[in-house]
Amino acid sequence: MPRQPKSRLGRKYLTSAALALFLAAGLAAPVPARADVDDWPMLHAAVFHNRDIIEGDGVVILDAPAQADDGALVPITVRVPPEVKGPLKSLTIVLDKNPVPVVAQLHFGPAAGEGGERRFSTRIRVDSFSHIRAVVETADGKLHMTKGFIAAAGGCAAMNAKDPTAEAEGMGKMIVKTFPPALDTTPIWQGQVMLKHPNFSGYQINPNTGELIEARFLEKMVVKRDGELVFTLDGTPSISANPNFRFTFGRGEHNDLDVTMTDTDGTVFQAQSKPSGS
Amino acid sequence: MSNRYSDNAGPFPVTRADVLRGLTALAALPLLRALPVRAEVSASGDAPEMAVEEIAPGVFVHHGRYELQSPENLGDMANTAFIVGDDAVAVIDTSGTAIAGEAFRKRLREVTDKPIRYVINTHMHPDHVFGNAAFKQDNPEFVAHKNMKAGLSVRAETYLASSERMMGKEAMKGTEVILPTREIAEKETLDLGNRTLVLEPQQTAHTNNDLIITDEKTGTLFLGDLLFSRHIPTLDGSILGWLDLIEKFQDRKATRVVSGHGPISMTMPSSLDDEQRYWTVVADDIRKTIAENGTLEQAVKTAGYSEKDKWKLFDVYHRRNVTAAFAELEWE
Numbered sequence A: 001m002p003r004q005p006k007s008r009l010g011r012k013y014l015t016s017a018a019l020a021l022f023l024a025a026g027l028a029a030p031v032p033a034r035a036d037v038d039d040w041p042m043l044h045a046a047v048f049h050n051r052d053i054i055e056g057d058g059v060v061i062l063d064a065p066a067q068a069d070d071g072a073l074v075p076i077t078v079r080v081p082p083e084v085k086g087p088l089k090s091l092t093i094v095l096d097k098n099p100v101p102v103v104a105q106l107h108f109g110p111a112a113g114e115g116g117e118r119r120f121s122t123r124i125r126v127d128s129f130s131h132i133r134a135v136v137e138t139a140d141g142k143l144h145m146t147k148g149f150i151a152a153a154g155g156c157a158a159m160n161a162k163d164p165t166a167e168a169e170g171m172g173k174m175i176v177k178t179f180p181p182a183l184d185t186t187p188i189w190q191g192q193v194m195l196k197h198p199n200f201s202g203y204q205i206n207p208n209t210g211e212l213i214e215a216r217f218l219e220k221m222v223v224k225r226d227g228e229l230v231f232t233l234d235g236t237p238s239i240s241a242n243p244n245f246r247f248t249f250g251r252g253e254h255n256d257l258d259v260t261m262t263d264t265d266g267t268v269f270q271a272q273s274k275p276s277g278s
Numbered sequence B: 001m002s003n004r005y006s007d008n009a010g011p012f013p014v015t016r017a018d019v020l021r022g023l024t025a026l027a028a029l030p031l032l033r034a035l036p037v038r039a040e041v042s043a044s045g046d047a048p049e050m051a052v053e054e055i056a057p058g059v060f061v062h063h064g065r066y067e068l069q070s071p072e073n074l075g076d077m078a079n080t081a082f083i084v085g086d087d088a089v090a091v092i093d094t095s096g097t098a099i100a101g102e103a104f105r106k107r108l109r110e111v112t113d114k115p116i117r118y119v120i121n122t123h124m125h126p127d128h129v130f131g132n133a134a135f136k137q138d139n140p141e142f143v144a145h146k147n148m149k150a151g152l153s154v155r156a157e158t159y160l161a162s163s164e165r166m167m168g169k170e171a172m173k174g175t176e177v178i179l180p181t182r183e184i185a186e187k188e189t190l191d192l193g194n195r196t197l198v199l200e201p202q203q204t205a206h207t208n209n210d211l212i213i214t215d216e217k218t219g220t221l222f223l224g225d226l227l228f229s230r231h232i233p234t235l236d237g238s239i240l241g242w243l244d245l246i247e248k249f250q251d252r253k254a255t256r257v258v259s260g261h262g263p264i265s266m267t268m269p270s271s272l273d274d275e276q277r278y279w280t281v282v283a284d285d286i287r288k289t290i291a292e293n294g295t296l297e298q299a300v301k302t303a304g305y306s307e308k309d310k311w312k313l314f315d316v317y318h319r320r321n322v323t324a325a326f327a328e329l330e331w332e
């Protein structure tokens, strides 16, 4: 669906606090998207400084629905197959047409693990029909990209809370889980982080005032295993309400995850997984 | 299940013969008269017919189509109704565009010229509220659950945009979001003159602003989209809340019940059996997936598919239902 650039949402969004945050974070600025314009050259420059990107070489695989059932909650999974060896530096997920095109950027640490398929899953808001890209930076500094196309609409403006009262009550609730592999010898484990948080996009209207609700979203997440960094994640409101992440990490001694999340209000949410084997 | 339309699967649930029968029956009413076609209506050559049936004395219901919004159906998907009292008329839901709402109003005016005092919306969804604009000329109170104003306001732009995408600009002519002027926070009655309507706001279920209405005179209960039959239920509220509400409805007495999407006259509580089974199967399957550390993507591919052949529009809405239900149940 072509966006209406004259919509009061689009105009106001550009003046919202979120813009400054994205600029400060070095992420791409939200730019009103047009269906007939290829945004990739602009994004390539803004997010990747026009560095060479190898496309479709199989280093990164993206699972995303061609047709999203709910634009406010679109599950995506990025995979790096076992054949790809060596540590990864970063992963960037970009949705060309979203008001905030960068969905998330991860920087991996020593506990990110290797020696099996590496995965990262989350749920995103998709505002209009758009290309989605996953760009992985390997240890040699090369960028590898795969892209897909998602048909969905209304994810960013949609007030995701189906029951705002119930939602507000549970805010801050956090769950961290680990899933051991079937075989003890497998070097890759899985973890999950869930946070009750509206992840306000800055696009939603407060019905009582008619004004836009200030953006308030998950800005930073730090995941550690037994004290060592798995990854840091820079988040944006293109991540769905109640942010939900599944990811792989390298097997350690205890495999305890320690997760710290900070939102744009500076509120810190923290939780640990239960000790494994218990 | 007493259901007058159980054999009628066509796109027009009410046939022309039904309409004529209904109108003949109405001819006895002293106020029946045909009004000149309004200019707004004639602007659209193909306004939907919006036939109504009198399911109980003074209770007229239009059977919406089991379809997605399209330029052809102009948003005529939800069941809509009007109830005629001695002094005034109440409308319950107004269909999905101003054009459809206007056609419905025209049908109403062929039945009665009493003032339209209330336009009641059972909840915020566009196929139930986007015809409201057609009734502005009557200056009624627009009545809804106390949560509807907020719910509809935040979704207004999305609803307008997606309706236009599905039906086109022409179909959306005159359509606007009209917010309630009277909000129902607890059980309340409306008087139509020797005819009382009881309005009861409900807990979060289909949406967080479901309102049910009882016409005391005939014992007719309007459940809005808390009751789907044949048309697959859709979830925009809480699966747990909905299942809980169906449980609570088991003891409720009503002479007949009108669904939001489905047959226009059914019996309580058996009419709720199908949707109760659907949501139970969906919840059970999702819980199984979650217990096995499965993901949302897995649940969307596996949960609830034993229901596939039991519902119209299953392929359109089921995956979305599972998505919403999973996002709720994973926090249990």
Ligand SMILES: [Zn+2]
Pocket: B123, B125, B206, B225
């Ligand atoms: Zn509905």
